Amino acid sequence: MEDAPGETGRPAAQYLRMSTDRQDVSLEFQARAIATWAKSHGFHIVQTFTDHGISGVTLEKRDALKELLRIVLDGHPGFSAILVYDVSRWGRFQNPDQAAHYEFMCQEAGVDVEYCAESFRNDGTAMSGLIKHVKRTMAAEFSRENSQRISRAKMVLRERNFWTGGQGGYGYRRAIVDADGSVIHVCDDGERFERPGCHTRLVLGPIHEVEVVRRIFASYLNLGESYTTVARTLNLEGLAFKDGGLWTVGRVRGVLNNPKYCGRLSLGRTRQRLGEPRQSVDPKHWVKSSACPPIVSTGLYDRVQAKIRWCSEQPSRADLIRELQRVAAECGTLSEKAIFEKSIYGLETFRDAFGGMLKAYKACGYIQTPKQAMYSDRIVAAQKNRPTEKFSIPELLDMLRMLWKRHGRLSMSLVNISPDLPHSSTYTRRFGSIATAYVAIGYTPSEQQLKVSKVRNGPGKRSRAFGRRRGMKNGVPRTGV
Structure with a gap:
């Protein structure tokens, strides 16, 4: 006033x-x-x-x-x-x-x-x-004192299997229930509904979200699947996240690593009071709750966690060099396609360890063919003048449209040798795969381009061959592997 x-x-x-x-x-x-x-x-x-x-x-x-x-x-x-x-x-x-x-x-x-x-x-x-x-x-x-009162009240509600968090997350919705447990109202995301004497539990959300969650768990157990490939498949099929956005590696990881999807809801795992930094709580003080119905079975969830733990093991640089030398000796050449098909490790493992495939080739002593060297030189030349600032999603798509208009077609090779565009790995990180970016601007990738995109981006830390060579059963490492 x-x-x-x-x-x-x-x-x-x-x-x-x-x-x-x-x-x-x-x-x-x-x-x-x-x-x-x-x-x-x-x-x-x-x-x-x-x-x-x-x-x-x-x-x-x-x-x-x-x-x-x-x-x-x-x-x-x-x-x-x-x-x-x-x-x-x-x-x-x-x-x-x-x-x-x-x-x-x-x-x-x-x-x-x-x-x-x-x-x-x-x-x-x-x-x-x-x-x-x-x-x-x-x-x-x-x-x-008010913070302590609220914390004690939340602890009591958690022990009585009521939900005390924020939004329910993908696949769930918040339901207002009375003292008898009868559902009074199911809230949409962001909706606030209060009634004296009533509390909150989680209920299953829309059936299409529930089915997507089940599909994510089942797909991840397939040989060669990873967070990246699962997100890419969902985006290519137009299965958007609930805010209408794309599925990202983080969102897929958040689903696969959350025990609430099998009904094992652990509340009070972190604590943040009065503006202090968030702190982890000793697991012995977590509250086990059944405030949400399971979407997948505990057996399926446990198998997914076993694969996640197994795939998180990182090989040494010496192991990776020996693996590249083995693939080169077996195939007579060394390329991303050969590594994808023959190596026990995925392409991302080599990129992360050496800072790129060209550096990985050099580390293992591989000499490229003249054709490979010419293509690599063009990539290196483009890299020197490539823009380094961080672009937004619309800006990345606009640059891809200009490349399409200029050449009448799109390919990963064109993106990589164009100095005015970020490297194709940028599109992979932001969209899940470069093929998803093609679809986002209305360009229909060919079957070969989809295959090349899958080969180059790889299925994460391990390749399909990892399961074949190291031994997996139903997506989970066999005993003793």
């Missing part, structure tokens, strides 16, 4: 804050109280700074207060005082000296801080300083 132009008195800014966006009248109430105080003390409000639904325990997310402090410290704020409803609105910092520090910064810049609803006047006397410190300590203690 700002005064009309022409008001007399000292110009002042008002700072408003509410801790939660469910306090519908808090900001209006603060503004009215501050306006009444300002009128009776000879101030007129020229600017308002508001933090909506932001906790006062830290400065991190309080953009309005940070902007207010920046304007004050610049030296020409256009006002001589800051009006705040009370000490707790300025902040509930766990260290009371932090609130005093920000106030002192303003006073040093010639801007006073006034607390309009307090019983004392912030006039710099010893008594006002003592009362402020007590009030700041009380505000911090209120947040600490």
